[in-house]
Amino acid sequence: MNQQAEPFLKEVQDLDVFTQVHVSRPHESAHLHVSGRATYTDDIPEVAGTLHAALGLSAKAHAKLVSISLDKVRATPGVVAVFTADDIPGANDVGPIVHGDDPILADGVVQYVGQPIFIVVASSHEAARLGARRAEVVYEELPAVLTAQQARAANQYVLPPMKIARGEPGAKIARAVHREAGEMVLGGQEQFYLEGQISYAVPKDDDGMHVYCSTQHPTEMQHLVAHTLGVASHNVLIECRRMGGGFGGKESQSGLFACCAALAAWKLLRPVKLRPDRDDDMMVTGKRHDFHYTYEVGYDDAGTIEGVAVDMTSRCGFSADLSGPVMTRALCHFDNAYWLSDVSIDGFCGKTNTQSNTAFRGFGGPQGAFAIEYIIDNVARSVGMDSLDVRRRNLYGKTERNQTPYGQVVEDNVIHELIDELEATSDYRARRKQIDEFNANNEILKKGLALTPVKFGIAFNVTHFNQAGALVHIYTDGSVLVNHGGTEMGQGLNTKVAQVVAHELGVGLNRIRVSATDTSKVANTSATAASTGSDLNGKAAQDAARQLRERLAAFAAEKFGDGRVNARDVRFAHDRVSVGEALVPFGEVVAKAYLARVQLWSDGFYATPKLYWDQSKLQGRPFYYYSYGAAVSEVVIDTLTGEMRVLRADALHDVGASLNPALDVGQVEGAFIQGMGWLTTEELWWNEGGKLMTHAPSTYKIPTVNDVPPVFNVKLFKNRNVEDSIHRSKATGEPPLLLPFSVFFAVRDAVSAVGGHKVNPPLNAPATSEEILKAVGAVRSASADVAVAAARV
Missing domain, CATH: 3.90.1170.50 (Aldehyde oxidase/xanthine dehydrogenase, a/b hammerhead)
Known part of the structure; x- marks a missing residue:
């Protein structure tokens, strides 16, 4: 090999390792955010x-x-x-x-x-x-009707009731060795965006x-x-x-x-x-729907659920808004990560004289999954087993016990491996023993521990919303402008789309600019919601960029390959184009392509495949794939004041082959804290006249930096989407909001320690100090009754 050929071959080999995806990159507007130069709607100079x-x-x-x-x-x-x-x-x-x-x-x-x-x-x-x-x-x-329970009593709804059922839950519950019935309340949540409407x-x-x-x-x-x-x-x-x-x-x-x-x-x-x-x-404005639940469940001595029925009523407010699809998603997420052979799920959208509740991160999924987690938590305590073991026993299988109540087969299940990893890395078993010892030696302070899983479906459950468009322009200086139908709200959508385009064109991220979302550029777009922003708009932008790359490849093969290079063999990487033995700067190829009248802009489109849904039967395949996750949380409560502190949280979340690990970790962290706030401190309260009294930061308590667990370990699970999502990644917007279920059930575990884990605490969410105190009192009272009954025997 001659010395002149060596540098060229090394450069060509470098093309093979070029990537702009699956790597951490700063948020495209981070420098503007921290310097105060990011333009929000109120910052636009007034005409x-x-x-x-x-x-x-x-x-x-x-x-x-x-x-x-x-x-x-x-x-x-x-x-x-x-x-x-x-x-x-x-x-x-x-x-x-x-x-x-x-x-x-x-x-x-x-x-x-x-x-x-x-x-x-x-x-x-x-x-x-x-x-x-x-x-x-x-x-x-x-x-005026103000609560979901009042709406149910008045038979007052914004939409007709919904139902998903499979098997014979009533008969299975009646024949079960153990049966239980109960009710619980899950509060709503204010979005509390930093920038208001x-x-x-x-x-x-x-x-x-x-x-x-x-x-x-x-x-x-x-x-x-x-x-x-x-x-x-x-x-x-x-x-x-x-x-x-x-x-x-x-x-x-x-x-x-x-x-x-x-x-x-x-x-x-x-x-x-x-x-x-x-x-x-x-x-x-409306908030997250609060839910009221009643349930019945039958199970065996090992905690395996044999039949379960749940009745969910949401407070929708005065109009329908998005309450229908929110309840649909709640019904489709009641199973969470669990195989339920015989199940009945009823949903009622209560009409109330309150703000019309609307979309909120998770879109009903968290409300549906919360119910089954509460039920399983009860079952575990009733049979005297660790709740993790009962959860494991009821998980979906890989090749059997893998069809959801709404008919979709779970084809990408990684929850078993994910829980195995998290249980080991969080030292769950050893910490459980330490907490039991702590509680035995402390009368006032009690600790709790819980590990909860997540299975979350990704796609709009209205099928036609699963589409997106994009425009990509290459200017004659080699810079690239991208416009797509998604909206940037801090989650890093524009950064990921820019990475996708840069990777497709083989150029540096500094060449890419994403412009404002504009209905005159990409028409008929879907909302940036349902965790589909990167999936839809990333694919659409990739489609547009691929068309441009193929045009440029065909031109470069003819212009620089002397007729001896096929367009398929032209490669783009590191701002250069490899054409046979020629290595041409990207900008030069673009400039010459313009002179040759090659089109340097393209539109892209994407529609999510494999989706179908029968709303009348609530059956089909509403989700393209599932995201998985699990978290372990450890808390301590003061039984005299009801105060609570999260001591440690470990989260392991599946985002497939992450487009940008740094952004995804940030999304998981933010979702965890936001969900923790919903379940512990963020209480919405209306007075008897129907006025929302928690309508400002002074009366509505969102988490602050002081509420972040002092030990907070977040890790992305190594995985690759089995579906052809954008570079085999998975959504990160909504699914991790369910991870802090572990916080709520750790609190419940701590409360139950007051009664030696013999009584299921009647703890509603949010688990405020007042709710914790009420639950502690109820457990003490019930424990005393049990002791008296035992003494009489």
Whole structure:
């Protein structure tokens, strides 16, 4: 081999190891976040003449609007105009699925405290807020239903009941050696995004409207604004560069704010910004659905479930919103990681005079899985076994005991290996012994330990939403611009899409820029939700980039290969193109391709395969694949005060072949803490009049950095998706939110230690200090009764 050939061969060999995926890369906007230069909707420079809007809200949970006097509102200094439902030229509706039940502005009747009645537009944000509070409204109060239990008693629902059943659960429960029945309550959760709801509407010529909106679903906002104004969709442009968090709260409920801003801008022909304060935001918007459960279960001496029936009722609020698919997903996740041979799952969507509850990270999945975990926790304590052993006994199998109650076969099960690894790395058995010794020697402080698994289905359970589009442009200097239909809310979607495109084109990540999501570029997009952002948009962008690479390869083979190189043999890596013995800079190939009139932009599209779903029967294959995980948590409680502290958490989560391990670990960490907050401190409370009293950071307790476990071990499980997902990765958005079930059941384990683990604690979620104290008292009382009964015998 001659000396001149050696460097070339080394460079060619380097092409084979080039990768921009499966490696950690910083978030594409991290430097902007930490420096304060990231542009959110409220940071966009205001157009001259911009006005500000505020909403006038209902003070009653359910009432007829007898009269509304807005004279004092209009007389407020700075107020320019006031609009009511009568001013809406098109449809007064923002219902995402059921149309007509979710008005933009109340018309004739109000259905919850905080429902918008009118819009105030003023020269400043402060003037608009002041004016909104000066309306004189006369109400005729009507009966109000506030809880899921009340809705069930009144037979009042936003949608028909749902049911999934298999086998003969009633008969199996009746014949079981052990039977148990009970009920529990799981609270809701405020999304508490750092950036609140906001829309900035700017009128354009010829009835156009450009709305900058903090939303997870630009296309839905486009449709809603168009319907409100009575114009075609092509008149409306929705743009979102980034959100300061969404968590589902900006999937459908950003619609009301977009429509109100657009209506005011349309009427006044001036730009209008609507940014509610945090209190108003929390009063107006819906949250995670809280659930009430009743159940029956039959099981054998070893804790194997032989039959189980559960009845789930959710508090949906006054309108349907997304309650239907949320309940569907709850029903489809009741099994979690467990084989249930004979099962009945009933779901009821209770209509209440409260905020219309909506999407929240997990979208009903956490509420469904929580129920079976609670039941198994009870079963384990009742048979006197470690809960981990009972969980293992009931897990799905690999080749048998592997079909879900809704008919999908579990083909990618790794939960056994994952739990094996976590049990070993967390020293579960040794710590269980140490905790038992601690509890035996401590009367006031009690420790608890729990390991809980996760199996979470990935895909929209409305099949047609599982599609995405993308545009990729290569400029003549070799730089690349990407636009896709997903939205960036801090989760790193744009970073992953940029990595996918860079890998496909064989260029450095610094060449790639992802532009703001824009309905005029990629049309008819799905929401960035259901953990599908990277799966859908990554595949669409990959499709577009692959077309460009193939065009460039064909051109390069002809231009630089002297007719001796096939386009299939041209390789792209490290910003260079290998064409036979030639190694040409990527930018040079692009520049020459332009001169040769080669198309340097392409669109891409992706539709998730293998999905089918019969909503009438609740049967089919709603999920493309499953993500798995497990976590071990150790807690300590003070039995005198109810205070609780998480001492250690170990999480092992399956993300397939991770596109970006650093981002995925961050997602798991964030989901764990968010889910922990939901299950322990984040209590939503409405007073008897239906007013949400926890409507600000002063009254609603989200986790802080001080609540993070001092020992917090997060690891990604080594795996590769069996399905052809984007580079065989798996979703990371929603599934890890179920990992902190381990925290709740560790708390329950600690409470049960008060009674020597002989009594199932009646602990509801969130496990606040008050709930823990009540449960401790109940366990002590029940233990005393057992002792008295034993003494009599």
